[in-house]
Amino acid sequence: MTEITISSETRRQSANRIQLALLAVLMIGLLIAPFVLYPVFLMKVLCFALFASAFNLLLGFTGLLSFGHAAFFGGAAYFTAHAVKEWGVPPEAGILLGVVGAAFMGLIIGFFAIRRQGIYFAMITLALSQMFFFFCLQSNFTKGEDGLQGVPRGHLLGFIDLSQPLNMYFFVLLVFVVGIFAVWRIVHSPFGMILRSIRENENRAISLGYSVSLYKLSAFVMSAALAGLAGGLKALVFQFATLTDVTWQMSGEVILMTLLGGIGTIFGPILGATFIVTLQNYLSTTGFPVTVITGIIFIICVLLFRRGIVGEFNASRLAAKLGFRSKN
Amino acid sequence: MTDRQSLLSVRGLNAWYDESHILHGVDLEVREGETVTILGRNGMGKTTTLRSIMGILRKRTGAIDFDGKDLMNRPLHHTARAGIGFVPEERGIFATLSVEENLMLPPIVSKNGMSVDEIYELFPNLKERRSSQGTKLSGGEQQMLAMARMLRTGVKMLLLDEPTEGLAPVIVQRIGEILQTLKQRGMTILLVEQNFRFASKISDRFYVMDHGVVTEGFDVAELPARMDTLHEVLGV
Amino acid sequence: MMMIFGIPIQAFLGQLLIGLINGSFYAMLSLGLAIIFGLLRVINFAHGAQYMMGAFVGFLLLSWIGINYWLALLVAPVIVGITGIVIERFALRRLYNLDHLYGLLFTFGLALVIEGGFRYVYGSSGQPYATPDILSGGVNLGFMYLPIYRGWVVVASLIVCIGTWLLIEKTKLGAYLRAATENPTLVQSFGINVPFLLTLTYGLGTALAALAGIMAAPIYQVSPLMGSNLVIVVFAIVVVGGMGSIMGAIVTGYMLGILEGLTKVFYPEASNIVIFVIMAIVLLVRPAGLFGRDV
Known part of the structure; x- marks a missing residue:
């Protein structure tokens, strides 16, 4: 022994x-x-990787499938873009406002959604984020179909010119690393342990005396805030915020990234986001229908590949040889 | 008794719930027209045996032959058509169906079934309450309904899982009478029962199960001689 | 001019009618979702895509081989229903033993493929579908002008809904479905082929969506994305109604359609979101839904 x-x-x-x-x-x-490689492409990958990691905090480590995360991602993009463009705040403050806004929206949507479980939770988050989509469609604040265009990147801390692609890239990379580290910290904290015990067996967590609703809501808000961080960042990278980022298709995309990469793993969502963004970039040059391919990957993942890339790797012989512990 | 033909034969039956191995090679035999009771303490695999014979539990190995047919490789919905009716412990009365709809639900599998009139004669209170919601019946009535709906189908054999559980003594007595009537009509019955006294009145033979295997089998005539050891084994 | 709550009565009744029409489609769609969910425990995200397919198949049948509206009412649901049966038989049923969320994700992927595929082939602009001659025109009811086709849609959808309800509540097949919703294993142990029942149910549910689609074709234009936002509204309706009851799904569908129409009269800005707001309120007051049995 x-x-x-x-x-x-x-x-x-x-x-x-x-x-x-x-x-x-x-x-x-x-x-x-x-x-x-093109910095803008890389920055896009990083933004989506962070978004998927934020989403995975909820799905992978708390067991809640949100079908409305686009509201936080796209919402924060609007908040950041608006603050930077209309109020002229510096980029770091703009992103912070985006995060706060997303967290606040997470609080509201989460408050309603955690009243039901499983499939209903998914449908409620979907419906409420769709409500936000309609709000964005009509409101003056978002400029409707046009979106907020020409958002200046500004000067970080007043002296780093973010309109320089490399400066912007390293700023995005820094935020990305900090964001992923935050996810990692949350997952490996006592708080994260409780979240996982809720995922494994909610009733047992309740009978152990944990206020499960409060934990779920906290996880929801944290996930929303991190998704907002990604969204705000994306608004600065592309210098616009549009309706695309608040649609339910976007909520679906982040699910796919996470599922493809591996639910409940740290690297999975990053890998999945990289794969999907690269694929979309490639497909957009060929004129082939992106949604069809996305849908097919979705179907394949659900039917045959539910552990995702990282999950399959962890369960494989190669992983055992290299000495990785297969999780669970 | 022994001259009767074997109807159900189970050989070396193993069964699993997920990863846990519940049955470790069950052997039993039920002949036509017999009433056989499986005795045993809780958790010894009695219910699992019934569910495996029926095919509800799919993770199983061994051999099950019924009426000359191999039951191992058929889908669940073919077991009833072979002629076996299962009445689960929880009775399985449907809340969204009326009493009559519950009664009429299982498809007819042979011409030998009772007609609805005959069933209502045997269970007069079901007739009275035919249009009420299935689960509005009392526990005893639900048990009777659960048995009655299998009788209409014309199955040759009934698997009954603890039919008397939680019922008042007069209802238990009534169920005993009904089972006697069924016996007279030639029904073969495999019973799982904790109520030893009830079982001893209607059974022809007994099996005792312990930790997933059948440890003994004997005729009702041998019962008095075995009472002491049985009390020990069953803890009653 | 007659006024009601400070609104001209014509405008009021006009919006009420539009609400009733939308409600008719909501009711038919949430009915199909509820039937599928009841038995399969799958939230059919592809429901909107299948509604669109119904309209498109009708449109294509007309333009390719001249099959008219009345025949299409029958043929389009059958064709779409068959695609549903194939999907259930070869893919969906592999997910029943997993978390129900996988069913939602699978049908989501399906919706993307169907909608994306139609958009790729036919573009995203709408195609008109002519109202059948006998139903074109309108009647002046004195207090308002009623386009005959719209009246027909309301009546036909009521017939479809009540017919489906009768099928489920009053027939033997319906008894099988209800019983299998409660305890599929036991029903199968009775000798009923439950896997086949599940296939049939998915086919029936998708056929209902397609029927709604072909009925919608002359009112809204036929376009690949006509069902994509609709399906989410119908989800909200299903949450409001609670998925336990067929009648609940129908009643909630009509009710919320009318309510949405009335919102257009009194506070047009909120008409897009009123159903979601009601969903939120219902979640606070009665989380299981108005007609729900489960919590």
Whole structure:
């Protein structure tokens, strides 16, 4: 017995070492990337990766499927764009306002949604985010179909000119890393443990005396706020905020990214977002219908590939050889 | 008794709920027209045996033959057509169906079934309450309805899971009478029952189950001699 | 001019009629969703796409081989229903043993494929579908002008809804469906082919959506995205009604359609969102829905 414990302990250590090494390679890659690839494309990937990670905090680690996360992502994009363009606030304050706005919306939508579970939760979040979509469609604040165009990126902290692509890229990268770290911290905190116990067995969590509703709502707000961070960032990157980001199709897309990459894993959503954004970028040059491909990937994932890329990898022999612990 | 033909034969039946292995090689035999009771403490696999024979529990190995037909590789909805009716412990009366709709629900599988008139004769209170909601009936009435609806279908054999559970003594007595009537009509019955006294009045033979296997089988004539050991095994 | 609550009565009744028409479609669609959900425990996200398919199949039948409206009312639902049966048989049924959310995600992907595919082939602009001659024109009721086709839609949808309700509440097949909704395993142990019943139910539900689609074709234009926002409104209606009851789905559909119409009279800005607001209120007051049995 002792021997086995030791070997699994060393294996875990080596797994951690491999993971750290991978993380280092990834970081170096992200630092070099803008000199090789289009910064705007990379920034788009990072924004969606952060968005999917925020979404996964809810689906993967709390077990709640929100079908309305576009409201937070696209809503924050509007808030940030409006604050920067109309009020002339600096970019960091604009993003902060976006985050606060998204968190507030998360509080409201979450308040209603957590009254029901499972499939109803999904439908309620979907319906309420659709309500927000209609609000955006009609309101003057969003400029309707046109959206908020020509949003200035401004100067970060007053002296870093974000209109320079590289400056903007490293700012986005920094926010991305901070965001992912926040997700990681939340997941591995005692709070995250309770969220997972809610996911595993809600009734048991209730009988253990946890105020499950409060935990769910907190997770919902945190997820909304992080989705807002991604949305606000995206508004600065592309310098506009439009209706596209608040549609239910967008809510579906982030589900797909997470599902494809691997629900309940840290790297899954990042990988999934990278894949989907790259694919969409490629498809948009071919004239092939993006939604059809997206739908087909969705169907394939649901029918055959529910663990996602990272989940399949963790369950594979290669992962066992490299010493990764397969989760659960 | 022994000259009767075997109707149901179970050999080496293993069954699993998810990962937990419940039945470890159950062997039993029921002959035509017999009433056989499976005795045993809670959690020993009695209900699981019935559910596996019926095919509700799909994770199973071994051999089940009924009336010359192999039941192992048929889908669930073919078991009833082979001639077995199952009355579950929770009775399974449908709330969204009236009493009569509940009664008429199971399809007829052979011509030997009772007519609705005959059933209402046997269960007069069901006739009275034919249009009320199924679950508005009392527990005893629900049990009778659950049995009655299988009688209409013309199945050769009934699997009854604890028909007397939670019922008042006079209702238990009434159910005993009904089972006697069915026996006289030639119905084969496999019963799971905790109520030992009830079972001893109507059964021809007994099996005792312990930890997922059948440990003993004996005729009702041997019952008095075995009372002491049975009390020990069953903890009654 | 006669006024009601400070609004000309013509305008009031006109919006009421529009509300009733929308309500007719809401009722038919939420009815189909409720039937599918009841038995399959699948929220059919593709319902809006299948509604669109009904309209499109009708449109294509007319323009390719001249099949008229009346025949299309029969043929389009059958064709779309068959696609539903194929989908259930080869894909959907593999998800029944999993979390119900996978059914929602699968049908979501399906909706994307169907809507995206039609848009790719036919573009996103609408195609007109002529009102059948016998139903064109209108009658002056004295207090308002009633286009005959719209009157027909209201009557026909009522017939469809009541017919479906009777099918489920009063027939043997309906008894099977109700019983299988409660306890599919037991019903199957009675010797009823429940897997086949599930296939049939999905086919029936999608056929209902297609029927609503072909009925909608002469009113709204036939376009690939005609069902895409509609389906979410219908979701909200289903949450309001609670998915336990067929009659609940029908009544809530009409009720909210009319309410939406009235909102257009009194506070047009809110007409798009009034159903969602009502959903939120119902969630606060009665989380299981107005007619819901489950919590």
